[in-house]
Structure formats: C-alpha cells, structure tokens
Amino acid sequence: MAKDIxxxxxxxxxxxxxxxxxLLTGLNQKIGNFPGITVDKKLGYCKLAENKQAEIIDLxxxxxxxxxxxxxxxxxxxxxxxxxPSHPDIVVLVADATNLRRNLLLYSQVADLxxxxxxxxxxxxxxxxEGIDIDINKLSERLGIQVVAISARSNSGIDQLKxxxxxxxxxxxxxxxxxxxxxxxxxxxxxxxxxxxDNDYLALQLLHQxxxxxxxxxxxxxxxxxxxSSHNFExxxxxxxxxIARYRYLGTVLSGVIEDTGAVKKFAFSDKLDAVLxxxxxxxxxxxxxxxxxxxxxxxxSSYPMELIEYSFVWLTEFGHQHLPEGVLTNLLxxxxxxxxxxxxxFIPQIAILFAFISILEDTGYMARVTFMMDKIMRKFGxxxxxxxPMIGSLACAVPSIMSARNIESWKDRIITIMVVPLVSCSARxxxxxxxxxxxxxxKMLWGFINLQGLTLMGMYLISIFAAVIVAFIMKLIIKxxxxxxxxxxLPVYRMPRWTNVLYTMYEKSKTFxxxxxxxxxxxxxxxxxxxxxxxxxxxxxxDKKYAAIEAQKDSVQISTLExxxxxxxxxxxxxxxxxxxxxxxxxxxxxxxxxxxxxxxxFAAREAFVGTMATIYSVDGGDEEVATIRNKMRGATNPDTGxxxxxxxxxxxxxxxxxxxxxxxxxxxxxxxxTKSWKWPVIQLVYMTAMAYVASLIAYQLLK
Amino acid sequence: xxxxxxxxxxxxxIVAFTDLEMSVKxxxxxxxxxxxxxxxxxxxxxxxxxxxxxxxxxxLRKNEASIIIIQ
Numbered sequence: 063m064a065k066d067i068x069x070x071x072x073x074x075x076x077x078x079x080x081x082x083x084x085l086l087t088g089l090n091q092k093i094g095n096f097p098g099i100t101v102d103k104k105l106g107y108c109k110l111a112e113n114k115q116a117e118i119i120d121l122x123x124x125x126x127x128x129x130x131x132x133x134x135x136x137x138x139x140x141x142x143x144x145x146x147p148s149h150p151d152i153v154v155l156v157a158d159a160t161n162l163r164r165n166l167l168l169y170s171q172v173a174d175l176x177x178x179x180x181x182x183x184x185x186x187x188x189x190x191x192e193g194i195d196i197d198i199n200k201l202s203e204r205l206g207i208q209v210v211a212i213s214a215r216s217n218s219g220i221d222q223l224k225x226x227x228x229x230x231x232x233x234x235x236x237x238x239x240x241x242x243x244x245x246x247x248x249x250x251x252x253x254x255x256x257x258x259x260d261n262d263y264l265a266l267q268l269l270h271q272x273x274x275x276x277x278x279x280x281x282x283x284x285x286x287x288x289x290x291s292s293h294n295f296e297x298x299x300x301x302x303x304x305x306i307a308r309y310r311y312l313g314t315v316l317s318g319v320i321e322d323t324g325a326v327k328k329f330a331f332s333d334k335l336d337a338v339l340x341x342x343x344x345x346x347x348x349x350x351x352x353x354x355x356x357x358x359x360x361x362x363x364s365s366y367p368m369e370l371i372e373y374s375f376v377w378l379t380e381f382g383h384q385h386l387p388e389g390v391l392t393n394l395l396x397x398x399x400x401x402x403x404x405x406x407x408x409f410i411p412q413i414a415i416l417f418a419f420i421s422i423l424e425d426t427g428y429m430a431r432v433t434f435m436m437d438k439i440m441r442k443f444g445x446x447x448x449x450x451x452p453m454i455g456s457l458a459c460a461v462p463s464i465m466s467a468r469n470i471e472s473w474k475d476r477i478i479t480i481m482v483v484p485l486v487s488c489s490a491r492x493x494x495x496x497x498x499x500x501x502x503x504x505x506k507m508l509w510g511f512i513n514l515q516g517l518t519l520m521g522m523y524l525i526s527i528f529a530a531v532i533v534a535f536i537m538k539l540i541i542k543x544x545x546x547x548x549x550x551x552x553l554p555v556y557r558m559p560r561w562t563n564v565l566y567t568m569y570e571k572s573k574t575f576x577x578x579x580x581x582x583x584x585x586x587x588x589x590x591x592x593x594x595x596x597x598x599x600x601x602x603x604x605x606d607k608k609y610a611a612i613e614a615q616k617d618s619v620q621i622s623t624l625e626x627x628x629x630x631x632x633x634x635x636x637x638x639x640x641x642x643x644x645x646x647x648x649x650x651x652x653x654x655x656x657x658x659x660x661x662x663x664x665x666f667a668a669r670e671a672f673v674g675t676m677a678t679i680y681s682v683d684g685g686d687e688e689v690a691t692i693r694n695k696m697r698g699a700t701n702p703d704t705g706x707x708x709x710x711x712x713x714x715x716x717x718x719x720x721x722x723x724x725x726x727x728x729x730x731x732x733x734x735x736x737x738t739k740s741w742k743w744p745v746i747q748l749v750y751m752t753a754m755a756y757v758a759s760l761i762a763y764q765l766l767k
Numbered sequence: 768x769x770x771x772x773x774x775x776x777x778x779x780x781i782v783a784f785t786d787l788e789m790s791v792k793x794x795x796x797x798x799x800x801x802x803x804x805x806x807x808x809x810x811x812x813x814x815x816x817x818x819x820x821x822x823x824x825x826x827l828r829k830n831e832a833s834i835i836i837i838q
Contacts, residue, residue: 125795125796126795128791128795130792160822161821161822161823163797163821164796164797164821164823167795298787298788298791299787301791302787302790302791302794305791305794305795305799306794306799306800309794309799329819329823329824332824333807336807336808336817337808340808340810340811340817341811342811345811346811430826434810434815434817434826435810435811435812437810437814437815437828438810438812438813438814438815439812548789548792548831549815549826549827549828549831550792550793550796550825550826550827550831551825551826551827552796552823552824552825552826553817553823553824553825553826554824555824
C-alpha cells in the first residue's frame, strides 16, 4: 500500500473545522501530544478512494500565523518546518463563507508558505440564506487552487472535498498574493541565501518567529538575530504592514466574487437573543439557572451509573477472590490493580456529563456570552470569564473541571484556574463532612426552620469557595505572565448544537482521562494498597498466630467479629499504620491521633476513603447501618492518655477544614500533571494546599479546644 | 475620539491605533482603518463591550477599545 497523504486542517475558530474533522474521520481518530507542549494533537484517518487513505491532523483554530497563544503557535511550527513529524503534504484551509474576507487572511498567509492548498468554504448554505452569493469558479481561478463549497452541518459537499484532495498535485499551484518581499527586502534576501530557500514569505516569517523551531542550529538562530538587529527589523510594525497589504490584496481578489444581496442577516436573530441573554438582570439570572441545572445534573444523573460501576468492581473483586488461587499476586491484581481501575472508571459519568454540557454551551455560542458577562468580575481575582464553568463544575468534581480549563486561552488565567479549582469542595468531601457534622453538631433547628447541621454543611462550601477566590487573587500577584492578556474575541452567532459533536467530545474527554490520568492513579493506588496491607513481617506473623490461637476455640459467629478485629490490628501494624504513628507528632497540634493519621494517608487515594478507613480502624461491619455504627464507635473513642473523647468539636472542625483544603486526591494530581505537562504545578499545588490545610486546622483546633 | 467613548447604537470609522502591538491583533480580526464599527452593547457590568465590524460581532475590553481612534 502506498504511503498515506498527510493533510492538515487549518482555519479560524468557529468555522466548523472540528465538525469537518469528525465528518472526515469518524471515530477513527486519536489524541496525541505535540512533543514538549500542552497542546493536544488530533489525528484521524480518512479513506479518499479505493486504495487511497489520508492521515488528517486538526490544527488549533487561529486567525493568523502570528500566534497569540501557545495553541496557535503550533500552526506555524507544523507548517513551516519540513522536518516536523506532523508537516502536511496538503493543507485544507477551512473558511467561513459568511465572513470570507477575514477568513481569507489566514489563507493568504498559509498559501504564501508554498504548500499545496485546497480551500474549503464551509457554511455555504447559511451564506446563501443571508443573500451572500459567492462565485466559486471565479474565486478558484483568481487564487489558482481548487475551491470546494461544503456545509459540514448538513453533510453536503464532503465527497467533492475528498475528490479535490485526491486531485491535488504535490506542487503548489496558487498565485502569489501581496508582495511580501518589499516589507524587508534586504533582511529577507539574507535569510534566503543563508538557508538556500527561495520563498520570500517563509524567510520573513522565520525572522518573526524562528525561536520555537528546533530544526535550526544555535548558529542559525544567531544568524537570524544578527540579520534582525542590523536591518532594524521591527516585528509589530511589519506585522501591521503585512496585514494591511494582505487585506488590500483580498479586496481585489474578492471584488466581483462576492455579491451581497442584503437579505436577512443571521445576526438579526442573535441580536434579539443577546438582548435577553446578556441583559443586566435576566442575563445573570438565566446564567445562574443554567449553572444550577448543570451542577444538579452532574450530581443526579451520574449517581446511578457511578453506583453501577462501583458495584461491578466490588463484584469483580469478590468474584476474583472466589475463583482465583489465593496469594499475593491475586491480592495485588484484585485489591491493587482492579481497585485502582475502579477508581479511574468511576469518574467517567461525571466527566462525560460535564463535557456534554460544555460542548453544548460552546457549540450554541452561549459560552462566549458567559465569558463576556463574567470577565469584569473574574478579572479582579486573576481569573478570566471562562473560569466560571470550571469553578462551578468543581463543586461536583475537580477532575473534569481542570480538563475544561483548557478553553481558557491566556496561560496565566488558565494556570490560576487549575491551581484553585481543587479548593472548591467537591462531592467526595461530602461523606466526610456529613459524618463529622453528624458527630459533633447537634441536630437542632435554629429559629425553628434552619437545620443547624445543614447550615454547617453550607458553611463548609462557602469557606471553600471563599478560599479559592482569595488564593486566586494572591496567585494573580505572584505568577508572572509570559504573554499579554487579550480579550479580543469573536461573538459567534447562536446556533443549534451539533449532537454528534457533543457525543464525540464526551467520548474523547473520557478516553483521554482514562488513558492519561489513569496510569498515575493506578500506580498510586497500588502503592497505597501495599502500604495498607503489608507491614514488617514479624508483626504480621504475630497477629496471625494470636488470632489463629483464639479462633480455634470460638464458634463461627464470634470468628467473623474476630476477623474484623484482626484486620483492624493488621492495619495498625501495616506500613500505613506505622506511618500514622510517625506523623502523629506533626498532626497532634491539629487534634488528630495516629488513627486519623492513617485515614489521612489512605485518603490520598480519594477523600471518601476516610469513611472506609474509619470503618476498618474501628472494625465496623459493612452494611446499611455502616455510617451510624462508625459514628457511635467514633463517639466512644477515647484518648488513652487523658481518657477524654477523641472527636471533640474542635477535632472534628479541624479535621473538616483539613479535608476542605488539603490536596487529597491523586486523580486531581494526575490530571493537573497531564494538563500542565509538568510536575512543577501539581507539586506546587500539593504543597500549598497541604500547608494551607495544616495552618487552618492548627488555628481552628488551638482556638476551639 | 476613542471607540471606548461611544455608547451602544453609535458608530464611527476607524482612523488609527495608539498601540502598535494590539493593533496587529485588531487588524487581523478585521478592524482595519476605514472600516465602520458600531457599538452594539455593553456587558452587564459595563465592560467588556460588543461591537459590530466587518460583518460580525467582536467583543473587547474597554481598555482595548480605547486604543482605537475613530471619526
């Protein structure tokens, strides 16, 4: 079979590029990484003809080859560097037919790089409705390339596009556009003779942005720098001149090609909607209602599938224990690997639901309005208008929320959002809060109608949101931005969501999470399993012997009680138990004993492990009565030195604050690592959150005790 | 006069920019000298603003709009 043709999809944001990508490749796509940066690489395969296949890469949407964000800088790096593994044979430039002139700016830049190009005019049906008439043949003739009119939404023109791609010659045919040589004639000639190339525009672009291209040696880079300084190369000034020259050229290209009969415009309808949706009063009210609906859905819709997943994994573990030979390997497989896998899969319902909503909000154009409305408030705290959705989503779970922060273009805003999102109390803290509140807060009504326990719970949520906002504000002052923050954004017209895109997003995000964050989560859960189930062998042998001796004399009912005591004693003597004793001096000022210490360690896997660990330590039987029984046991627990109860109001409150602020979630650590592509940020996050939790608990306990 | 001084419903023609770096981004988005811009609405808190230019809607912060000189 012949080698696949490589195709790159390039275009402005909101042109339907991703819809076209999904149409061409179907589920035959995968997400990879561009080496060294945080940008996802979307690759897919498409059959063009009987024995002709194309590898398609979807490059980030951009308005120009001059990047304004990290994502956008990929486009130039891939197109300009012939040695880049993603460098395409053909560029398919997707343009919005309803706004052709602005879309063709990027076309004219890409065409001047000298790659074979096919121009795709998307949304031609929409343009026709608006009375915009485009003479495709004339445009094709003037540009010297194939132009294909399609509508990705209604799936028309795709076959013609495949044919056009198949017919594209490997030699570029486009007519040269505006004269780029005159912008910096001497500098361009020097670059051309240094690299032995004859493309004026490539030479000019390299002077602008050669740094990220690692195809060049250090000497090459210093040659470029020397040329720039000796010829007084002013990047911004030349970019401005280039843009004006290109628009002037496009004006002549399009004259006589576009006929605007001035029918009803698509934005007439959008304007009416905007008058309500971004209204001073209704705008916020509707937004809050939508957020509440999303938050509620993440909670309620995911509960059934999450239970199903949980039970399936419990069943799988039990089934395995019954049918596999007993031994260390079986235990490792079932209690370490399978349990870890369960901990990964359990997040899928929440991730899928949150991203379904985000995808609908983005597709309809509402997300841009949210950003528009919230920008002023969020900017004060170092966040962006786009941080709102991750912040609210993290009330359910930080993991999908951190993944959704990718929509934030500004690097600084995005990092701050990722850093503070785990502070917002997620659903995993809920069982910890409810157990501790029911332990120390009386079930009383305040003024006859306010439930005191409910009020405390709400207080915990408010504290967490307040903490997130304060930390964001502090980080805004500390973190230095590499790039200037812009808020120049297109407000796309409102449209119906494309349901297949919604499904693709749900599938793609869940898959990414399972394969990327899943590795780290399984590794950590195996380590935690080893810590909690093994200890120094002499201690474990002693326990086994001790219980074997007692069990020989007892009947079966008592043996099951004994088994629980035995596992409690084993946990005490495991490495986790020993660690609990080791950290006891450090956590004593917070009001915690070594048993709570064990729970803190096992909670690192997931916060809800607190309840389970408490159950094991206080050797409680499982079942419906579980929480009530643990509560009674915990209430009865006394400090052996003083004889006073362990769980006083001060200890419980201090513990709740600890759980509110501490980063006890390896899934979050893993997903922050995946999203920032470095261990620097998850480590900073872990340290600052633990420190904050420690200090908050310390102050609370010392004041309240 | 600056674009940021207009009220919703008012329009003007772009003549110049006072910030070179920002002007590149704005021109790429279609805000070229000679284009007519109309302020469509303010965000509920007064900032950013939404404008119509070159056949589509663009939003930008007031301090970004203040670099656009109009007539």
